[in-house]
Amino acid sequence: MANRVVVSQPGNMKPTFVPDQWNTGLFDCCDDFSSCCYHYWCFWCIACKTSEKYGECLCMPLVDFLGLGGSVPAFAMALRSDMRERYGIRGTMVEDFMFSSVFPACVYCQISRELKIRKQAVTFINTHHRSATLL
Template sequence: MASLQLTEWNTGVFDCFESTSTCCYGFWCCPCLACSVAGKFGENRCLPLCDICSPAILTSFGIPLFAPPAAIALRSGIRNRYHIKGSMCKDIATSCFCVWCTWCQMHRELKYRKKNPTVVVNMQPPPVMMAPGNQPQFIIQH
């Protein structure tokens, strides 16, 4: 099996000047940006609302939650789908450190991937044809 070539993120976490419209969108309405990222990735648009609601709900039951679950899950999903270098630990650290910047980076990555789709070529060997008279002989022994 051929190994897949891992790539880097198209932009860094703090590369806001790469796409000022994305960062303005994220700064002024991060929940809207997060919901649009989830939708573009093919997930439910309301998924990022878990990042807003779950800490308050869990804290009311005495369970502290500091990591944004939807941001981490989508970041990991984007990394896996597009074969981007990284790890779950880096996804957690990045998402906890600056969740707005994380959503902006994911938005820029999805815009880039839409403009430059990844082409996967499935190379299969040609079918082997056998002549009708040269069928393999099977001997059954009792």
């Protein structure tokens, strides 16, 4: 009688996000419908909430709203640039400037989606079988 041990290893685990680029495009707001509606109906609320989730002051997007940064939404640009640096996302300051100046709502929406994707918990499943005996 021989004992046979069966051991299985999980396959390669792939991350749920692409590490060096944005996981959603600037105009992919409809990919997350609840966020899209929230952005549409209460843009400044979600901009402040996104800022807070990122670890910045809750009220910083209001600097852009009040125009204290000039004609460019300075905080949206800074937040997008910092997120690129933090996560190693490819891009340039020129892109951050252009997108934040022309599409600030889309920038906050993209940052919100990116935070959701990158903050998801990683789950590992162990399928190790102790032993199996054949009679």
